[in-house]
Each structure stands twice: as C-alpha cells, then as structure tokens.
Amino acid sequence: SPVPAPAGATHPLAIGPVGAPEATVDGFVAQYLRNLNFDRGVTLSASTANDRFYALAYTVRDYLVARWLEGVRRYRASDRKAVCYLSAEYLLGRQLDNNLLASGLSDIAAEALAQCGVDIEELRAQEVEPGLGNGGLGRLAACFIDSLATMSVPNVGYGIRYEYGIFRQTFEDGRQVEQPDSWLELGSPWEFPHPEAAQTISFGGSTEKYDDGGVTRSRWVPAWSVQAVPYNYMVPGYQNGRVNTLRLWSSRANHAFDLSVFNAGDYVEAVRAQTFAENISKVLYPEDSTAQGKELRLQQQYFFVAASIRDFIDVVLPEDFDLTRLPERAIFQLNDTHPVIGVPELMRILVDEKKMEWDAAWAVTQQCFAYTCHTLLPEALEVWPIDLLGRLLPRHLEIIYRINEEFLLAVRERFGDDEARIRDMSIISPDGAVRMAFLATVAGSKVNGVAELHSQLLREKVLPAFDEFFPGKFTNVTNGVTPRRFVRLANPELSALITEAIGDGWLTDLERLRELEPFADDADFRTAFGEMKAANKRRLAATLQARDGLTIADDHMLDVMVKRLHEYKRQMLKLLHIVTAYDRIVSGEVEASSVPGRTFVFGAKAAPGYDMAKRIIHLINAVGSVVNDDPRVEGRLKVLFPPNYNVTLAERIIPAADLSEQISLAGKEASGTGNMKFALNGALTVGTDDGANVEIRELVGDDNFFLFGMSEPEVEALWARGYTPAEFAEKDAGLGRALDLIGSGAFSGGDASVFAPIVSNLMNDDRFMVLADYTSYIAAQDRVDDAYTDTAAWQRSAVLNVARSGFFSSDRSMRDYIDRIWHTEPLG
Ligand code: T68
Numbered sequence: 062s063p064v065p066a067p068a069g070a071t072h073p074l075a076i077g078p079v080g081a082p083e084a085t086v087d088g089f090v091a092q093y094l095r096n097l098n099f100d101r102g103v104t105l106s107a108s109t110a111n112d113r114f115y116a117l118a119y120t121v122r123d124y125l126v127a128r129w130l131e132g133v134r135r136y137r138a139s140d141r142k143a144v145c146y147l148s149a150e151y152l153l154g155r156q157l158d159n160n161l162l163a164s165g166l167s168d169i170a171a172e173a174l175a176q177c178g179v180d181i182e183e184l185r186a187q188e189v190e191p192g193l194g195n196g197g198l199g200r201l202a203a204c205f206i207d208s209l210a211t212m213s214v215p216n217v218g219y220g221i222r223y224e225y226g227i228f229r230q231t232f233e234d235g236r237q238v239e240q241p242d243s244w245l246e247l248g249s250p251w252e253f254p255h256p257e258a259a260q261t262i263s264f265g266g267s268t269e270k271y272d273d274g275g276v277t278r279s280r281w282v283p284a285w286s287v288q289a290v291p292y293n294y295m296v297p298g299y300q301n302g303r304v305n306t307l308r309l310w311s312s313r314a315n316h317a318f319d320l321s322v323f324n325a326g327d328y329v330e331a332v333r334a335q336t337f338a339e340n341i342s343k344v345l346y347p348e349d350s351t352a353q354g355k356e357l358r359l360q361q362q363y364f365f366v367a368a369s370i371r372d373f374i375d376v377v378l379p380e381d382f383d384l385t386r387l388p389e390r391a392i393f394q395l396n397d398t399h400p401v402i403g404v405p406e407l408m409r410i411l412v413d414e415k416k417m418e419w420d421a422a423w424a425v426t427q428q429c430f431a432y433t434c435h436t437l438l439p440e441a442l443e444v445w446p447i448d449l450l451g452r453l454l455p456r457h458l459e460i461i462y463r464i465n466e467e468f469l470l471a472v473r474e475r476f477g478d479d480e481a482r483i484r485d486m487s488i489i490s491p492d493g494a495v496r497m498a499f500l501a502t503v504a505g506s507k508v509n510g511v512a513e514l515h516s517q518l519l520r521e522k523v524l525p526a527f528d529e530f531f532p533g534k535f536t537n538v539t540n541g542v543t544p545r546r547f548v549r550l551a552n553p554e555l556s557a558l559i560t561e562a563i564g565d566g567w568l569t570d571l572e573r574l575r576e577l578e579p580f581a582d583d584a585d586f587r588t589a590f591g592e593m594k595a596a597n598k599r600r601l602a603a604t605l606q607a608r609d610g611l612t613i614a615d616d617h618m619l620d621v622m623v624k625r626l627h628e629y630k631r632q633m634l635k636l637l638h639i640v641t642a643y644d645r646i647v648s649g650e651v652e653a654s655s656v657p658g659r660t661f662v663f664g665a666k667a668a669p670g671y672d673m674a675k676r677i678i679h680l681i682n683a684v685g686s687v688v689n690d691d692p693r694v695e696g697r698l699k700v701l702f703p704p705n706y707n708v709t710l711a712e713r714i715i716p717a718a719d720l721s722e723q724i725s726l727a728g729k730e731a732s733g734t735g736n737m738k739f740a741l742n743g744a745l746t747v748g749t750d751d752g753a754n755v756e757i758r759e760l761v762g763d764d765n766f767f768l769f770g771m772s773e774p775e776v777e778a779l780w781a782r783g784y785t786p787a788e789f790a791e792k793d794a795g796l797g798r799a800l801d802l803i804g805s806g807a808f809s810g811g812d813a814s815v816f817a818p819i820v821s822n823l824m825n826d827d828r829f830m831v832l833a834d835y836t837s838y839i840a841a842q843d844r845v846d847d848a849y850t851d852t853a854a855w856q857r858s859a860v861l862n863v864a865r866s867g868f869f870s871s872d873r874s875m876r877d878y879i880d881r882i883w884h885t886e887p888l889g
Contacts, residue, residue: 081127082120084166089173093120105177111247113179114157114187117170118250121160122295129295129304135888136215137379142389142885143215144878145373146206147366147403148396150199150345151220151307152227153294154708155188156251158550159207163297189244190709192226193309195349196625197540197734198435200708201511202396204543204734204871210298210305211545211569212875213887217377219369221361222252222292222309225344230666230705235682239347239669252292252309258376259288260368261315264360268456273416280413281456287338288313289368299545299569303888310368312341348668349625350436352443354494359402359445359453366403370410384415388428392883395432395505398443398497404430404504405457405464413456419463431882432501432508433538434519435731438629444494461500465489468503472530486526502527502534507882511540512732512753514773536881539753540732541871544571547738552716554593555742555863562586571870574863581860590743590856597717604713609703614696618657618849621744622722623664623706623714626674629729632665633677633823634831635722638842639684639700640799646694653697657849660699662714664706673822678702680816683808711735716742719859720845723748724838726829728773730754737869743859745848747841749834753869760865765858767848769841770834779833786827789835796835800824 082092097105097116108116136143161167174181194200202218209216228239263283270277294307315338340357341364373391374384382390395401404426411422436442451458465488476482484491488499502508502524510516516537520528528535549556549568559567563576580586598619605611613619622635639661645651663681667674685700703710721739723730723746730752740746740757747767748754758766771779790797804820806813823831849855867873879885 081124086169086172089169092123096120110183110187114184115250117184124164125295125297125304128302132304141215141888143391144883145391145393146218147393147400148202148220149399150194151202152194152199153191153203155190157188163299165300191244192242193223206296207543208871208875210296210303213303215888216305218307220309221342221365222311223342223345227345228347232704235679237667237675237678251294255291259290260371261286262289262364262367264453286315288315310365312338314338350438350441350627362399363402366400367406370403370407387425393430395501397435398501401497401501405460408460409456428506430505432505434510437518443497446494450495461495507536508534509536509538513537514755515731538874538877540734541869541874542734542737543871544568548741551712552742554596558589571867574867577864581857587856590860601713601717605703611701613660617660618719619717620659620720621662621718624735626665626667629829630725631829631831634724634838637799640802641795643688644798656846658697663702676819687808715739718744721746723754725751727751727771727776740862740866743863745858761862765861767841767845769837786832787824789832793836
C-alpha cells in the first residue's frame with residue numbers, strides 16, 4: 062500500500078513507495094557501492110574500513126527503511142494501543158548482524174561483499190556497540206523491544222542518547238581504571254537525527270495561581286529550558302517485515318532562552334552556557350545499584366520522560382485526540398523508578414494544560430502507567446529530597462503532594478487513623494524525600510517484579526501495605542532474553558544443530574526447544590553438541606588472544622562468572638573457591654591430575670565510586686597472576702579476567718561456557734538474565750535459590766543444576782538468630798586457609814595491607830553471607846568436578862538445559878506483559 066502522495070505530486074516515485082533495493086546479490090552490491098560513493102564520497106579502492114562499514118550499515122538500513130515507514134503509516138492509520146517503554150537505559154549491543162538477520166540479508170550481504178573483495182569480518186569489528194546501559198536492566202529493555210518488533214506489537218522505546226555510555230574498563234596493575242566511552246567518535250550509522258523536531262523541556266522557576274474564567278488554576282512558570290532532539294533507531298522484527306522505533310533524546314541548548322538567562326551581554330558566556338544544556342544527555346551514570354540523589358540525574362530523568370510523553374501525545378497520536386481516551390492508545394511502562402517523574406508530568410499536562418478535572422486526569426494517569434521493579438536492595442530504591450525536587454520541578458512537587466494527600470485520605474478511610482501505617486505508606490518519607498517506588502505503585506495500574514521469587518518478596522516484604530491496599534495490583538513477569546541475539550547470532554553452531562534436529566520455527570517459538578529432549582540420549586547428537594562447545598571455545602580463545610593477549614587451554618572446563626561487580630552477587634565466593642582449589646593442589650591435599658582442568662573467566666565492571674567492588678576486582682586480578690604463574694597448577698587452573706565486559710564480549714563468552722556461576726545471596730538478585738543466556742547455550746548452572754535461578758532449576762530439573770547455599774527463609778532465619786561470620790571461618794578449615802592466604806599478602810607480594818580490608822569485612826560484617834555459604838558452595842563445586850569427568854552425562858545435562866529453557870525467551874515475557882498488564886494487540 063503506497064504512502065499517500067503529497068498534494069500536487071505527479072511523479073510515480075513521489076506517489077511511492079520508493080521501495081527497497083532488490084534483495085539480490087546484484088542489488089546489494091549496487092546499493093553498497095552507491096552508498097560508498099555518494100554517501101561516503103569515496104571509491105572502494107580508496108575507502109577506509111570505517112567507510113566500508115558505514116556503507117554496509119547504510120545498505121542494510123536502506124532495505125529496512127521502506128518497511129519502517131510503511132509500518133509507521135499503518136500504525137497511525139489504526140487505533141491500536143502502543144507500548145511506550147520508558148527506560149533510562151538500552152544496552153543494545155552491536156546492530157549490524159542483528160539487522161542483517163532480521164532483514165534476512167545475511168547470506169546476500171556476505172556474498173555481495175565477497176564479490177567486492179571486502180572482508181565482512183573486518184567490518185563487523187569496526188562497529189562500536191552503543192553501551193547506553195549498566196547491565197541487566199538496560200539489556201532487558203533491548204531484549205524487550207526486539208521481541209515486541211518480532212511479535213508485531215506497536216511499540217516506541219523511549220530513552221536517552223548519552224554521548225558517553227558505560228565507561229570503558231582497563232586494568233592498571235590489576236586495578237580498574239575508567240576511560241570515557243566515546244562511542245560516537247566515528248559517527249553512528251544507525252541513527253536518524255531530527256533536530257527540526259526538537260522539543261522544549263523546561264526546568265526550575267515557580268508556580269502561580271491564576272484566574273481562568275472564574276476557576277482558580279495553578280501553572281508552572283519555569284526558569285530555564287533545553288531542547289530535546291529526537292534520534293530515531295530502527296528496531297526490526299525477526300524476518301516479519303515489521304520495524305518499530307527506538308527514540309532516544311539528546312539535549313541541546315535553547316539559544317534564545319540561554320542568552321537571556323545565562324549572560325548579560327557576554328557572548329562567550331552565552332555560548333559556554335550551551336555546554337550546560339548539553340550536559341544533560343552527556344553521560345550515563347555508571348551506578349547500577351545505588352541511588353545517589355544527584356540533581357543531574359533527576360534532570361536526565363525528567364528530560365527524557367517529558368520529551369517522550371509529549372512526543373506520544375503531540376506527534377504520534379492524531380491531532381486533537383481526546384485525552385480522556387489515552388488509556389486506549391498508550392501504556393507507559395516504567396522500567397524501574399527512573400521514569401516515574403512521568404506520573405506528575407502527565408497529570409500536569411492533563412490538568413494544567415488540557416484543563417481536565419483532577420479526578421478525571423488521575424483516572425487516565427492510573428490506567429496509563431505500569432511499573433516494573435528490578436531490585437530489593439534498599440540502597441537502590443530511589444528517593445528525591447523534596448527541596449531538590451521542588452527547586453527543579455516545583456509544579457511536579459505540588460502535584461505529588463496532592464497525589465499523596467488523596468492517597469493517604471483513602472488509606473485513612475479504609476484503615477482508620479492508623480498513624481504508623483500512614484507514615485509507612487506516605488509517598489513523602491518522614492525525612493522529607495519522595496519515595497519514587499511508592500509513587501509508581503500508587504499511580505501504576507500494575508506493579509511487577511521480574512522473577513517469581515522477587516515478585517513474592519516485593520509483595521510480602523517491601524510493599525506489603527500496598528499489596529493489602531491494592532488487591533490485584535501486584536503481579537509477576539519473569540524476565541527473558543532474545544533468542545535472536547543470544548542463541549542465533551551468538552551461537553550459530555548450536556542454532557544449526559537445533560534446526561537440523563527439530564526443523565526451523567523455534568527462533569520465534571522457543572518452547573519448541575522441548576523437542577530436543579530425546580536428542581539428549583542420542584550419542585551422535587551429544588558428540589555434535591560437544592564439538593559445538595569446543596568450536597565456541599576456540600572462537601573465544603581467538604577473540605581473547607586478539608583482544609587481550611590471553612590464552613585458553615583447549616581441554617579445560619570453562620567456568621564463567623560475568624556480571625556487574627557487586628558484593629551481593631558474591632564474586633568473593635567464587636574467588637574463595639579458586640583460592641581453595643589452588644591451595645588444595647599446592648598444599649598436596651589433592652593430586653593436580655585428579656581434578657578436571659578449569660579456566661575461570663570473569664567479566665565485571667565496578668561502579669567507579671564503589672571502593673569494595675574495585676578492591677575485589679584488584680583481588681581477582683591478583684589471584685589470577687599468582688595462579689597463572691605457578692607451575693604447580695599449570696595446565697590445571699587458570700584465571701582470566703578480560704577487561705571491559707560488554708554485550709559484544711558476552712556474545713563470545715556465553716556460547717563457550719560449560720559452567721554458569723549464579724551465586725548471589727538468596728533474596729538479593731531480582732532475577733538475573735545472564736543465567737538464562739547460559740542455560741540456553743548449554744551451560745550448567747551452579748547457583749543459589751535466588752531470582753530466576755529458582756525457575757531455571759524447576760524447569761531443567763535438579764539433576765541438571767548444581768544447587769547450593771541457604772534459601773531466602775534460611776537467610777532470614779540466620780539474620781534473626783544473629784550472624785557471626787568469623788564462626789564460619791573457624792568451623793571450615795578450608796575457608797580459614799583461603800582467608801588467611803588472602804589476608805596475609807599471598808596475592809599481594811607479601812603486603813598484607815592491600816587485601817586485608819576485604820578479609821576484615823568478610824570476618825566482621827559480611828552483609829551478603831559469603832562465609833555462611835562457603836562450605837555448601839565448595840561441596841557443589843566438588844560435585845561439578847565429579848560430574849564433568851563423565852562427559853556423556855554432562856553433555857546430556859547440557860542438552861537438557863537447552864531443551865528446557867525455552868520459557869526464558871523474551872517473547873514469552875512480552876506475552877505475559879500483554880496478557881497481565883498491557884492488554885495490547887499485535888498490528889496484524
Ligand atoms: C537488574 N538491575 C537486576 N539495575 O539486578 C537483575 N539500577 O537481577 C535483573 O535481572 C535485571 O535488572 C533485569 O530485570 C539492574 O540492572 C541497573 O542497571 C540500575 C541502573 C541504574 C540504577 C539502578
């Protein structure tokens with residue numbers, strides 16, 4: 062169906078559609094060379110690798126754009142409800158292969174480039190991944206928008222185009238050093254900037270009452286503003302002709318305004334003020350689990366949320382749309398509390414700008430938002446001091462006060478003047494801060510946790526009063542991951558094996574992996590599976606060699622712990638196991654040849670201001686140097702810690718892994734999503750009963766999962782009894798020795814002071830009960846060693862892990878959100 066022609070158009074191409082280039086090798090080559098010549102302004106022979114990469118990206122784009130525009134047109138002609146996913150982070154990973162796969166052009170592109178004498182591998186390596194997220198939360202957003210496009214569900218992903226994403230990690234003498242992530246340095250071929258469509262976003266100032274034809278109303282008189290410039294990215298569905306939009310906002314100075322506010326006749330000062338505005342989207346905050354209450358962060362949050370809501374109302378919806386019907390057209394999904402300031406913003410738009418009655422506006426708002434919580438850690442729950450919020454967004458603070466007032470009135474009506482309850486439920490905390498999770502819960506139509514256990518704890522422990530007050534509001538949606546990126550692209554060998562065994566179609570219907578179960582007992586299949594793992598290890602070895610000069614032994618078990626560095630995730634527990642395994646061999650307690658060779662792989666970034674996490678990174682590197690240099694364990698134990706773990710590296714490491722470490726203290730990891738990626742790639746998990754591990758274990762079966770450690774109720778019971786970590790170090794000789802080795806300077810050239818703070822923290826505080834779970838963890842690792850020696854049995858378990866993990870597709874998560882929260886439908 063052609064795009065409607067503008068009035069006066071007569072040329073057939075103007076009436077359109079212009080159409081994509083022909084999906085043939087010849088068509089691809091022609092378009093590729095055209096882009097190289099006319100967009101890059103170079104000939105093939107004079108081109109740089111970056112030119113050739115750009116031309117390739119532009120060519121892939123050219124195939125997708127026609128479908129994108131057509132989809133936008135069809136959506137606008139429909140009256141479908143769209144999912145507006147509001148997320149401060151999107152950890153996208155590289156786009157090239159994903160977009161080739163989605164458009165079904167992988168083979169054509171490979172052949173076309175080969176015929177041009179261009180090395181596609183070299184071009185792949187040119188792409189800098191947009192690291193616009195910290196970890197699980199940002200990657201989840203990226204998986205979700207992939208699934209929505211694949212399921213043809215209308216969706217706009219809204220977020221921030223940070224100029225600097227998550228820092229690039231390097232090590233100096235084993236210590237983390239952060240480098241700026243200047244991912245835009247060579248440009249970004251996938252984005253479509255629209256500076257002409259910028260929106261004005263205001264801040265500061267005051268509020269005033271005014272007379273509006275006999276009605277007294279409030280309005281905001283802001284003091285300063287910036288421009289929000291949209292950058293569109295295509296989000297193609299997997300081979301379904303659908304392309305959704307990711308719209309990221311970039312801040313820019315609002316010249317007219319800045320000249321008056323920031324200078325008095327001083328041109329240079331005025332231009333300098335521009336950097337003030339541009340600061341808002343300058344850099345991603347690298348904290349993944351603390352809420353610091355920094356003003357710039359609140360500016361970022363309001364900036365992107367205000368621009369996004371306005372965009373949906375003014376640009377996406379038809380002109381003069383009746384906003385009382387907004388819930389029929391939009392659901393704003395809040396990815397954690399970061400976008401919650403959108404709640405008072407929508408109220409402000411409806412009440413102050415559209416002159417809707419408060420109650421009607423509140424009814425609309427409550428139906429338009431839903432909130433996903435990603436944590437249980439108290440220090441990660443966002444609160445904004447009222448003085449800060451009032452200074453930056455005075456009208457929003459007033460609106461929050463009124464929401465709270467009416468909410469607490471309703472609580473009093475239900476429960477009487479129970480002041481303790483009122484204090485516990487007030488959106489404004491006793492020390493004068495806005496509790497964003499409370500605001501989100503009061504405003505949202507639904508509140509969900511991200512795995513069964515997490516949702517249960519959220520209801521029962523974090524927000525029980527709200528659960529009682531709002532029956533039916535709390536629900537669970539267990540996280541998922543996109544099988545397109547994390548199986549098909551990351552592990553083409555496994556994908557081929559699966560397709561050979563069960564046919565195709567599984568990539569969009571992942572429960573079909575169940576059909577692999579019988580192959581677990583097929584010796585030929587298991588052998589092929591083993592060869593796949595070996596090939597992936599060789600591929601990883603080549604990557605690590607080229608990237609970091611690291612080497613991996615061929616015949617080792619690959620034991621992997623990759624995730625953000627945080628005490629609750631317990632990288633220290635993993636280290637204690639390594640030190641124990643090392644100590645057992647060098648002390649002669651075990652014969653080196655009696656245990657399978659293991660390579661331990663870490664990947665982890667620490668928040669730059671998180672001292673203990675950085676010290677643990679230093680210790681991992683220190684233990685690694687000692688172990689790797691000790692001839693007594695040569696060929697048996699090896700520790701690798703490639704720096705700068707990111708999506709690109711994850712795609713290499715996960716398919717090669719044999720063992721997946723998911724060892725958080727029970728009750729602390731909301732879900733985990735790495736755990737799902739490993740299981741889907743045939744690694745066995747050693748894990749606690751935490752987050753989605755619980756569901757993984759239930760699905761793959763106890764025989765195919767190494768469970769250890771206290772359960773969440775056991776953790777609670779131990780806290781209640783009183784936890785004295787030093788007692789655990791006394792009871793287990795191996796633990797005592799490992800701690801002594803670390804504390805005595807065995808890994809710091811004899812200087813005990815370097816790692817003493819880690820040991821003393823474990824012995825005296827140990828908030829995450831590392832010592833309490835040590836004995837059980839070592840026992841589980843001994844079971845792992847035993848199991849690994851029986852190759853056939855191990856591979857059988859690995860195949861069963863793949864076969865039984867189809868539940869963890871983000872397509873299933875999206876179906877759950879649709880059924881339980883959004884009630885949207887695909888655009889047919
Ligand atoms: C993670 N959270 C959870 N937060 O830790 C993980 N936080 O269990 C879960 O699987 C994942 O979310 C997806 O649900 C995060 O990744 C952050 O990155 C973050 C960022 C900024 C502020 C707070």
